[in-house]
Amino acid sequence: MKKNLSLKDVSKLIGVSTATISNAFNRPDQLSVALRERILKECERIGYSGPSMIARSLRSGQSDVVAIMLSDSLTYSFSDPMATDFMAGITEVLAKAHKQILLLSSTIKSDAQIRAESLPDGFIFYGAPEGDSFKRVIRSGKPLIVVDFDFPDVPSVNIDNFEACKQLASHAIQNGIDVPAIIGMRLVTDNHVKPITAGDLDHDKQEISWQRLFGYLAGAQEKSADILPENIIHLPVNVLDQAEEGARQLLSKPKRPNVILCMSDIIAIAVCKVARELNLSVPGDVRVTGFDDIAEAERNQPPLTTISQQGYEKGQLAARMLLDKSDERVMMDAKLVVRESG
Amino acid sequence: MKKNLSLKDVSKLIGVSTATISNAFNRPDQLSVALRERILKECERIGYSGPSMIARSLRSGQSDVVAIMLSDSLTYSFSDPMATDFMAGITEVLAKAHKQILLLSSTIKSDAQIRAESLPDGFIFYGAPEGDSFKRVIRSGKPLIVVDFDFPDVPSVNIDNFEACKQLASHAIQNGIDVPAIIGMRLVTDNHVKPITAGDLDHDKQEISWQRLFGYLAGAQEKSADILPENIIHLPVNVLDQAEEGARQLLSKPKRPNVILCMSDIIAIAVCKVARELNLSVPGDVRVTGFDDIAEAERNQPPLTTISQQGYEKGQLAARMLLDKSDERVMMDAKLVVRESG
DNA sequence: CTGAAAGCGCTTACAG
DNA sequence: CTGAAAGCGCTTACAG
Structure with a gap:
């Protein structure tokens, strides 16, 4: 060199x-x-x-680099349409502000990454982080925005997961005769695709997936329907093949659910695929709803009824708030999008 | 702070x-x-x-940061399944090597970005870059790998686009009675969705889209079929709505094409959607092929016949070559995947 | 095993 | 408008 x-x-x-x-x-x-x-x-x-940027940063204390701190591995995040939409929104705003993007993941705990945290002069946290990265950034006093989770006195962007899911469940479930089920990710700490237990429902949980779950339960209640723990399937990760397995578990039950509320569009797409394989019609035999409204939701056969999260706009907003040193705690709208699947 | x-x-x-x-x-x-x-x-x-990483980098001349230099804007790249697959593969390998990821785009020409180029100690270029970033990196003598384009004496990862498309066209076209058409992106410099002209075919073009185009033509020739310039549609950008417009132009012609060779799966998905709207069956009335084999290709109705690019593996390979200071020029396999659409 | 000192490439107050 | 000099936070060869 x-x-x-x-x-x-x-x-x-x-x-x-x-x-x-x-x-x-x-x-x-x-x-x-x-x-x-x-x-x-x-x-x-x-x-x-x-x-050189390095010498300049050292001298002036400013790098014009913004870090996106992902709560999943980078590799997984690139496969998650919500995450990539969100990052697309961020980069649109930051490119205009002449900021560079450093990609970090709180799943990584190496010295190299800890060192790298000293470079950015701003952070956007996406999803509740593992480890101590959050603590270190808070301690550094650098500006940060957190998204899809919450922390006292830290500016944030969130949606009302409970309310959105309540609305969605109340739309998809018609009456007490319906047999609704749920497929969600990261409900419990377990590497297997399987139903949760009644005990799991006892404790007050704060995670997004539980906000959604409680929203579904509330929506079901409005329609006098019960969702049994055995009809609530946990997926360790939000990927297609796990979702297919969950769908098969539900759709092969003697008392087959006729409404499946999925915590992501990816899961809903998988359920539609399994239904097709089993010659079940959607929504005729089983109504299916998603969450996120990713691009493929509209293209799915049948097009998905889902909740629009506006990941791109979320990214834009988070980036703008970071640049503006905003201290707001924003709750974004999440709209019910009714299509044909449920 | x-x-x-x-x-x-x-x-x-x-x-x-x-x-x-x-x-x-x-x-x-x-x-x-x-x-x-x-x-x-x-x-x-x-x-x-x-x-601190900054002081350490200045002193030791090493940052443990790798830049991915994208030929499109970051915002577009995050919406492109091939690009995100590719980056997912890169990050898998680099995370294990304790490298950090800086995201750059050669579409940006700000001083801030030029400065940022001094930080990474390695570069992966994805797609033929605009501007002078490539020249500057070469001059710096830092290790780099280029992907999906070529430059003398620079290690690279590519696929044989010509051969893959020839094979695909030869599969999809059956005989000289067929009326094949092509929809591709960035064939000419024009912001409109429209056919190319006979004159455009004259010159020897090196771009990937032209390698593919010439491959299609060669495949058609094998089956004694002609592809007329008026049946070769140029899209300024590889996005769904432009592709739908291109599909409508072709499918509303008096002499309607019955084979449409698409230079990406996104385009093929759009063509299938338009065909559905026009009550044309795929592959009955019109055979449709894609390129890339993104995840959605298999889920499309009907599942797409396409070329598998293995974006993830491409990313892994590029990252490994960078770490190993490889000087190879690798040609990866691109396999024909026959499904139902064509 | 430990410490004093040089120097990486800049920016910026300050003096001229 | 221009230049000499200090110092940002480290690493590393070197002396002890």
């Missing part, structure tokens, strides 16, 4: 002090237009692309 | 020289286990998370 030119080298090469060259790049008002142009042209010619 | 502790502060607080604390974090063999443990514990207690 060639040694790159430094300000000092350039200073010698073109016979102007380092301060002036630095000013040519960073503070145009500090020198004459003519000199500035000459310097910039010479730099171009000799192949100096401007001051 | 609170001032964070520096090595010097910590040194005073716990009465050990800065060098020793640095060694406690970075070179465990340079001090006794007992002392190291004491130092780490004290640091934990007073809230010092270890040496």
Whole structure:
């Protein structure tokens, strides 16, 4: 690797002090237009692309880098349409503000990542983080926005999961004769696809998946329907094949559920696929609802009834709040989208 | 923002020289286990998370950051299943190697981004870049891998687009009576969805979309079929609504094509949707093929015949090659996947 | 095993 | 408008 030119080298090469060259790049008002142009042209010619970000950050304490701290691994996040929509929204706003994006995951606990946390001058946390990254960022005093979770005195963007799910369940369930079921992710700590137990329902849980679950239960209650624990399936991860397994468990029961409330569109898509394999019609034999309103929800056969989370707008908002040093705690709208599936 | 502790502060607080604390974090063999443990514990207690990455990078010339340089905007890339698959593969490998990910786009030409290019100690270019970022990285001498394009003496990962498309066209087209058509993106420089002209076919083009186009033409020739320029539709961007417009143009022609070769699965999905709207059956009235084999290709109704690009594996390979300082120029397999659509 | 000191490439108050 | 100099927070060869 060639040694790159430094300000000092350039200073010698073109016979102007380092301060002036630095000013040519960073503070145009500090020198004459003519000199500035000459310097910039010479730099171009000799192949100096401007001051190094690292030295500049060290000196000025500002990096213009924003970190997105994901609560899942980067690899999983890239496969999750909600996460990628959200990041697309963030990057749209940050690109305009000339910020760079560093991708971090709280699932990683290496020294390298902890070190990397010193680089960004702002953080967007997406989902409740593992480990101590959150604590370290709070301690650093750097601006941050948290999304899809909550912490006292920290600006945040959330949706009302309980209310959205209550509305959705109340729409999909018609009366007490219906047999509703739920498929959700990360309800309990278990690596298997299986129903939860009555005991799991006892405790007051704060996680998003439980806010949704309690919303479904409330919506069912409005229609005088019961959702039994044995009809509430836990998936360790929000992926298609686990969802298919959950769907098969439910749809092969003697007393087959005729409404399946899914905590993501991915799950709902899987349920529709399994229903097709079993020659069950959606919504005729079983009504299916999703959550998120990802692009594929509309293209699914049949198109999914779901809750629109507006991941892209969520990302835009979080990024704008970070740039504006907002201290608000925003609750975004999550709208019921009725299509054909349920 | 609170001032964070520096090595010097910590040194005073716990009465050990800065060098020793640095060694406690970075070179465990340079001090006794007992002392190291004491130092780490004290640091934990007073809230010092270890040496700052910025200062360390400046001093040591190594950042453990890898940049992914995308040829599209970050916002678009997050909506492109191939790009996200590819990045998922990269991050899987790099996370294990304790590398951090900086996301850059060659569509951005700000000083801030140019500065940011000084941070990473390795680059993965995805798609032929705009502007001078490629030139600057080459000049820096830092390791890089380019993907989906080519440059003399630069290690790369590609697939044989021509051969794959030839095979696909030869599969989908049955004889000279068939009326095949093509929908591709970025064939010409034009912001409208419209057919190309005979003149556009004259020049020798290197872009991926033209490699594919020439492959389709070669495959058609094998089956004695002609693809007229008026049946080759250009889309400015690979997005669903443009693809739908292209599909409508083709399917409303008096002499309606009965084979549509699409340069991405997204386009093929759009064509299937339009066909459904027009009450045309796929593959009965019109055979449709995709490219990429994204997850949704298999879930589409009907499931898509397509070319599997293995974006995830491509990302893994590119990342591994970067870490290994490979200088190979790899041509990956792209396999024909025959499903029901064509 | 430990510490004093140089220097990585910048920015910025300050003096001229 | 321009330049000399301090210092951002580290790592590392070197001396003890």
